[in-house]
Amino acid sequence: MKPVTGTVDAAVRERFPLLTRQVNGRPLVYLDSAATSQKPSAVIEAEAAFYRTSNANVHRGLHTLGDEATRLYEGCRDTTARWLGVESAQVTIQRSATAALNLVARGWEHHLVPGDAVLVTEMEHHANFVPWQMLAKRRGIELRVLPVTDGGELDLARLDEFLDDRVKVVAVTHVSNVLGTVNPVAEITSRARSLGALTVVDAAQSVGHRPLAFAELEADLMVFSAHKCYGPMGLGFLVGRAETLANLEPVEGGGEMIEWVRLEETTWADVPHRFEAGTPNVAAAAAFPAAMEFLEEIGLDAVRAHEVDLTGYALEKLRAVDGLVIYGPDDPTRRGGLVSFHDPQVHPHDMSTILDQLGIAIRAGHHCAQPLHRRLGVVATSRASFGVHTTTGEIDALIDGLLESRKVFAL
């Protein structure tokens, strides 16, 4: 096998059992890692091993299995905390990044009064847009949306227009799931925090794709999901400053999140457990450390360099296709590992169906970012996104497939 690029050994493909399968009679070319990454064997086996050998509920049983399950679950928290450079108590385990954002929007609501404002951006995933819009409607709060420039970046020159002392929450994505843009979040969060606003960063497209410490975001809270960085589905995280988490109200009541329940009143468990009502996805938590180990073995610097190389290669090849509209920054070092584009000759859904016949999986549609697509002036785009296992040969296959799809529609 020819090397992927200079930075990640091509043998990494062998760690992903799914990549050996065929789709429609062709070898799978998986270019949808931004939707969910494929899973290394170690992760799959760790999840299965939990059910085979340690399955029990957490924080309850006084028996051996219950203790093992609890250790695995809390071990996930500890490893994640170490990974992000925070204390374990700063990591709350959620069902998804979306659930974490909804928790924040609900749990921070009591700090807001009518007339306050929440600032989001035009490039947010619906997960970091809709919960704030719901909050704004519930509480009579203004929802402000920082625009995106024609170049696919946040219009920071206009930040002062949108960010004033009425803004009590600023929610921004680190890396756009459509444009690929890496936002200078620290610049935004530090300004917002100096005005006293809560700052929330959606890091779903960046954790596990670059070296990242929570501190460098200069945010109060961040969220991400395990399944977008080679971990299992059904597991997301809310990570925050201790004082911020202490001021966040729990939203779901139930088991696990309580300290003491009386007929009249209940007291909450400490942070982070007060945000973890109900039986969590222990199997996923037991498996996620295997994903982190996998990434550490490759090295997050190498993972990042690989994604930059592939994105640069893809941009170059896509730019050579006549008439294709490509979104986001030109410079691959300012992007995450994905490229969205629009072919005026072939609608994204038609392209996706045709590529699928060639075994190539891309994402076609609005990628859960309809406000951004409205800004771009299209209802749908096609997106190719890359993982550690992606090869330049797979990008070549995409280009061939794209030209093939044009043939179908040629007069």
Next chain:
Amino acid sequence: MSTLGPIDDLYREVILDHHRSPRGREPLTDPDVEAEGKNPSCGDEVTLQLKFDGETISQVGVLAHGCAISTSSGSMLADLVEGRTVGEAARIAEAFRQVLHGKKFPTDVDLGDLEALEGVQKFPVRIKCAVLPWVTLLDAVLAQRAGRDPRPVSTEGLGDDANPMNMKITEGQ
């Protein structure tokens, strides 16, 4: 033409022709009913305008933003239902739905160019593209009958009862 097997069966020439030059694209100046259909998972949109003369659909306007499958289906709809009664249009919609779900072509309903969309049945994720204009039509007709405004129709997450594609529309009188 490509050499992609089932793809050629999906994108037949008659479909590409409707996609390139859709019929019914001229907006009606004074429609009796205007309905919107959406395909939320991918963002396809269709706006359907109808003018009635009694039970007959006398004029149709179809403005579709979407893939070749949904735009061609909308264009064929404009061709097929203009000048038909509501009941006839509903029978075409029902027959088309049956075909997309693998049933035999009906002998008593002329599907016209819609027959070319038969290939969609091999691509289950695209069936919603093909039916979008038709569910929108059915809701528009039901709304007109009930004297209510058409509600935005969605092809997602509709249970059997709520799906206009499953509603029975009988001929008036």
